[in-house]
Amino acid sequence: MDHEVEAVAKAFYEVSGYQEPWDRAPPSIQARMREDARTAIRSLDDYRGDHLVDDFLVALQSNNPVMASGWMH
Numbered sequence: 922m923d924h925e926v927e928a929v930a931k932a933f934y935e936v937s938g939y940q941e942p943w944d945r946a947p948p949s950i951q952a953r954m955r956e957d958a959r960t961a962i963r964s965l966d967d968y969r970g971d972h973l974v975d976d977f978l979v980a981l982q983s984n985n986p987v988m989a990s991g992w993m994h
Contacts, residue, residue: 925958925962926955926958926959926962927955927958929958929961929962930951930954930955930957930958931943931954933954933957933958933961934946934950934951934954937954
């Protein structure tokens, strides 16, 4: 997860228009970008998890054992 956080933080930094390269960015800015990255990753994980549960419930309600069995593994 640390690698993922670092990659997202660096991407946020780069699109924010800072002139210095990421490795020369002030530690306070890097820390803020990492926190923003963690928040974004958590939000995306929550979003994905909610949709997976919804899809599973639809599969169960459709009485489709093939669809539902794919979620059991």
